[in-house]
Amino acid sequence: MPHEHTAYVETLVHLNCGNCDGYWGLSDVDLDELSNLDLFCTHCGHETEIGEFVEGEGS
Structure with a gap:
């Protein structure tokens, strides 16, 4: 009998810098931990907190 597949779900956060508009991502994070975090x-190297959380389609 074949074994079932295993699925791991992670939260992926896309960030855009407010200074240079550079783009990067964070994976497998708790969204509550991002609030008030520089x-x-x-x-x-610009350091600041996240100003706005934008939910994408399907969120």
């Missing part, structure tokens, strides 16, 4: 842009 993040560094991986492109220009």
Whole structure:
């Protein structure tokens, strides 16, 4: 008898820098942990918190 597939679900967050508009992503994060957390842009080093959470289609 074949074994069933296993599916792992993760949260993927896409970020755009407010300074240089560079793009990067974070995976497998708890959205509650992102509130009031300062993040560094991986492109220009700009540090700030997330200003707006935008839900995509299908969210």
